[in-house]
Amino acid sequence: MNPFNDPVTVSHYMAVGAVLFVLGVLCMATKRNALGVLMGIELVLNGANINFIALGSSYLRSESLGLDGQLIALFVIVLAAGEAAVALAIALNFYNNHATIDVDRADDLKG
Amino acid sequence: MIWHTFFFYLFSAIACIFGAGVLFTNNVVRMAFYLVISLGSTAGLFFLAGAEFVGAMQLMIYVGGTLVLLIFGVMLTAQEAFVSMRTRAGEVVVALILGASLLALLVDAAFRVEDWAVAPENHVVELAESKTTTQIAAAFAGIRTDADQYPEELQGGLSGYLLPFVIVSIHLLVVLIGAAYMARTKRRADQAPA
Numbered sequence: 687m688n689p690f691n692d693p694v695t696v697s698h699y700m701a702v703g704a705v706l707f708v709l710g711v712l713c714m715a716t717k718r719n720a721l722g723v724l725m726g727i728e729l730v731l732n733g734a735n736i737n738f739i740a741l742g743s744s745y746l747r748s749e750s751l752g753l754d755g756q757l758i759a760l761f762v763i764v765l766a767a768g769e770a771a772v773a774l775a776i777a778l779n780f781y782n783n784h785a786t787i788d789v790d791r792a793d794d795l796k797g
Numbered sequence: 798m799i800w801h802t803f804f805f806y807l808f809s810a811i812a813c814i815f816g817a818g819v820l821f822t823n824n825v826v827r828m829a830f831y832l833v834i835s836l837g838s839t840a841g842l843f844f845l846a847g848a849e850f851v852g853a854m855q856l857m858i859y860v861g862g863t864l865v866l867l868i869f870g871v872m873l874t875a876q877e878a879f880v881s882m883r884t885r886a887g888e889v890v891v892a893l894i895l896g897a898s899l900l901a902l903l904v905d906a907a908f909r910v911e912d913w914a915v916a917p918e919n920h921v922v923e924l925a926e927s928k929t930t931t932q933i934a935a936a937f938a939g940i941r942t943d944a945d946q947y948p949e950e951l952q953g954g955l956s957g958y959l960l961p962f963v964i965v966s967i968h969l970l971v972v973l974i975g976a977a978y979m980a981r982t983k984r985r986a987d988q989a990p991a
Contacts, residue, residue, distance in 0.1 A: 689802070694802050694916070696913035697913045700908075701903075702812065705813045705900065707814065707920040712891075721828075721867060727826055732835075732839050735843075735851075739947060742848065743847050753943050756851050756989070757958055760850075760854060761961065763851070763855060765965070766859070766863060767969075771866060771976040774919065775977075778874070778980045788882060
């Protein structure tokens with residue numbers, strides 16, 4: 687059975703989104719570099735975006751979300767850009783104050 | 798062979814393999830490069846789903862903007878000791894076990910919904926006929942031009958996106974000012990540089 691003969695469905699897109707989501711979560715959990723954590727967040731947001739696009743695509747479903755899926759995906763992209771800017775500013779501030787970018791060393795509030 | 802399916806598998810394989818590359822490499826510069834490729838092929842997936850405007854924005858904002866920002870961050874903090882930081886092996890094993898179980902759960906859930914697992918009856922992909930840019934622009938201005946695609950009883954609930962658009966614009970302005978303020982190096986004259 688050749689998988690290339692079947693049309694793509696929403697489930698396939700969901701599976702790709704799930705893979706990117708899990709990779710991003712693992713990235714956020716295991717990276718010690720603060721910028722690595724940021725890249726994990728970008729992967730997670732992309733996995734979520736794939737789901738929005740798939741559910742909004744009229745090619746993949748007859749009753750799709752329509753334009754709303756694409757509009758929400760656009761908002762996610764724009765907010766991810768804002769989030770990256772602020773998180774990068776925080777990371778640079780942390781680097782200036784502590785002379786390291788290792789998130790394990792950010793334990794000033796530890797009792 | 799359906800070429801749409803072929804390109805779907807091609808782009809999703811590239812996205813997933815380089816996403817795994819982001820996870821498994823320890824070098825932060827390579828992580829940034831792998832992320833560029835992963836997000837770029839995600840844009841290809843968006844094109845294949847008929848969302849050509851979102852795919853273009855993915856390339857412009859994500860790959861062209863956000864990742865350049867991240868690479869600047871890598872360059873500004875790239876001292877020898879921080880370019881490559883290893884995670885302890887035990888933590889990696891625990892994370893992989895948890896991640897594999899979460900992935901199994903999500904993929905199983907994705908294929909279990911019957912409505913998602915079947916393609917529509919008249920499955921015709923016509924990418925060249927996809928014209929969403931004008932509709933998206935009108936929706937951001939508060940006018941829905943795609944109302945006739947929806948059932949009669951849903952059309953009253955269709956909303957334009959003018960208010961969220963304005964809120965996001967102001968949010969981005971605040972983010973810009975806040976990020977510029979926070980990333981500024983603050984060194985007082987009486988303080989020795991760190």
